[in-house]
Amino acid sequence: MIITLIDIALLTFMGATALAILRLRSLFAVVMLSGIYSLLAASMFVALDAVDVAFTEAAVGAGISTVLMIAVLALTGERERAPSHTMWLPMAVVVLTGAALIYATFDMPAFGAANAPVNLHVAPRYLNESFAEVGLPNVVTSVLASYRGYDTLGEVTVIFTAAVAVMLLIGGRKGDDAGIKNEPADDAVDDADSDGNGDTA
């Protein structure tokens, strides 16, 4: 019961934070709220038993993303212009899509159902056999590093590509005639590198 209450409270806070992000015009407040939103998501993941996901989200989502965004705000200014007109077409598209998705949730298995299809295939095998086969108590680590090691290789490739692209875009242009100062941009490059290194370790 108490778990259900925590679950509902955290989800409601996440909804309220997201609405505030949509409404606010001060981009500094928006970035800070997006850090809070990530932290709420991390708490939610702990309540849903995903502890590994929770600390990655807290470190990467609430930490590195927020630092990167603040570094960019220092270069681009922190006021958002008011929209010139009400956006009825996007609103209609979003409401229709949301209604269709909510209609679809009535075919989903109930929250926490042990006999949901997603819990019946492969997962029992990992839970029962991984200790004998890999020898680690943490099943998430066994699957990540051993059974699905190629996923992690692909992930490293993506991070490497993104780091190269960021360096090509804003790195190595010290002292040219760019209209704004270069130092904070170089900070952003360093951050992108360190997140790549930190997560592959």
Next chain:
Amino acid sequence: MLQVILDHYNYWIAILLMMIGLYTVVARGNLVKKLVGLNIFQTSVFLLYITMGKVAGGTAPILDDRFTVYSNPIPHVLILTAIVVGVATTALGLALVVRIKESYGTIEEDELNLLDGEM
């Protein structure tokens, strides 16, 4: 009725967050705000996956003699990868925003469209 709400509340909030994120991306003109909207969308998908892996009465999938029921580890692994890829794409998007600011002097979509029309 209450049971239906409790069974689906996580899904509904995930969809609400997804739609708020989508609306922010489409309807807001500031490029930084669009990226924050993209992050909201992304986290809502993480929430949807982790919700599907939760088993009632289960514990985190770390093997121990005192527990017999564990939540599903596979969504956790997939989302762990997705979080890291997500921050890589955010960094790339922010780098593009910095370049656009240098070249155009603004990151508001309306003004960028006007400037592109003049060129």
